[in-house]
Amino acid sequence: MTPDALRALIRTVPDFPKTGIQFRDITTLISNGPGLAATVEILAEQADAAGAKSIAGMEARGFIFGAAVAVRLGVGFVAVRKPGKLPVPTIGVDYALEYGMDRLEVDPAAIRQDESIVIVDDLVATGGTALAAVELLRTAGARVDHALFVIDLPDLGGAGRLREAGVAVDAILDYAGQ
Template identity: 70%
Template sequence: MTTDDLKRLVRTVPDFPSPGILFRDITTLIAHGEGLSACIDHLAHKARAAGAQAVAGMEARGFIFGAAVAARMGLGFIPVRKPGKLPVKTIGIDYALEYGRDRLEIDPTAIREGQRVVIVDDLIATGGTALAAAELLRMAGAHVTHALFVIDLPELHGAERLRGAGLTVEALMDFPGH
C-alpha cells in the first residue's frame, strides 16, 4: 500500500476534542490489517535508513507504532513513559504543554551509551513531547537524530521545531488544520 492509500484509512473527526478541531483518528488505520502492516513497513524502512539500533516510542500511541517497527526490524523497544509507570529507578524530564507541564520517564538501563535510537510516534503536532523524549533519551546516552511519525500536522510547526533542535523529521502523511 502507498502512503496515499494509508492516508485514506485515517478517519477525520470534526470538533473533537473541542469545536474547530479536526481530530485525525488512527483507529481506522490500525484496525485495517493490511494498512497497519504497510504503515509499519514504511516506518521500518525509514528507521533502517536512519541506522536505528533501537526504537523509542512515547506513551501511548507511540507504543503501537514504535514497538511494531522495532519488532519488524528485530530491534529493542524503549518505552518513554508517563511518570510513575516504571517499577525501577528512572530518569525523567519535565516539559511545557500549551496549558501546564508534563513529565516523561525512561529506564536508563534500556539504552547503551551511543546507541542510535530512532523515535517513532503516531502524530507530530507542536513537537513538545517528541522534543522532550529526544532530550531525555540523549540524557541517558542515546544518539538521537531521527524522529518518524505516521501523521504530521504542519500548520502546528512541530516538525520545524524538531528540525531546529537538530532532528531529521519524516512523516508518512500530513493533514491540513489542527
Template identity: 65%
Template structure:
C-alpha cells in the same frame, strides 16, 4: 495470517478518520484508530516506518506512551531491534530519569529507565502523530540525557501548521512522516 501487498501512504491516509470539533470546537482531530484497526494499513504503516528507520541507521526504536508503543514496538520487531518505552510518570519500577514539558493546557512529564540505553546507541523515535512537538522533544531530551544518539524521528502523521516537525529539525533531528494534514 499473511497480509498481501503494501498500501501506499496515500492509501493509508484515505483511511484516517477526521473528527470535527474534537476535543474543542475548531479542531479537526485526526483519528488513527481506523488505520490501527485495518490489518493491511497497520502492516503497511509499520513497514514504511521500518524502511525509514533502517535508512537512518537505527540500532533501537523508542516510542512514547501510548500510541508510540503500538507503532514503535511493531517497527522494532520488523527491524529486529529492541524497543525503549518512554513512559508517563509512575509506570516504571526502577530508578528513572524524567523531564517535564509544556502542553497547550498545562504541563506533562515523561520518564524512562536510563539503563535501557547503551552510551552512543543510535535510537530513532516513532510515534503516531507530530503536532506541536512537545512530547517528541521531551523524549529526545530524555534519550540523549541517557546517552543515546537521536538523529531521527518518524511519525505516521504530521500536522505541519502546528510546527512540531520544524521544532524537531531545529533540534538537529531528521523528521520523516508518511502523510500530512493541513490545519489543526
C-alpha cells in the same frame, strides 16, 4: 499500499477535543490489518535507513507503531513512559503542554551509551512530547537524530522545532490545518 490509501484509512473527527480541531483518529488505520502492516513497513524502512539500533516510542500510541517497527527490524524498543509507570529508578523530563505541564520518564538501563535511537510515534503536532523524548533519551546517553511519524500537522510547527533541535523528521502523511 500507497500513502493515499493509508490516508483513506484515517478517520477525521471534527471539533474534537474542542471546536475547530480536526482530530486525526488512527484507530481506523490500526484496525485495518493491511493498512497497519503497510504503515509499519514504511516506518521500518525509514528507521533502517536512519541507522536505528533501537526504536523509542512515547506512551501510548508510540508504543503501537514503535514496538511493531522494532520487531520488524529485530532491534530493541525503549518505552518512554508517563510518570510512575516504571518499577525501577528512572530519569525524567518535565515539558510544557498547551495548558500545563507533563512529564516523561525512561529506565536509563534500557539505553546503551551512544546508541542510535529513532523515535517513532503516530503524530507530530507542536512537537512538545517528541522534543521532551529527544531530551530525555539524549540525557540517558543515546544519539537521537531521527524521528518518524505516521502523521505530521505542519501548520503546528512541531517538525520544524525537531529539526531545529538537530532531529531529521519524516512523516508518511501530512494534514494542513489543525
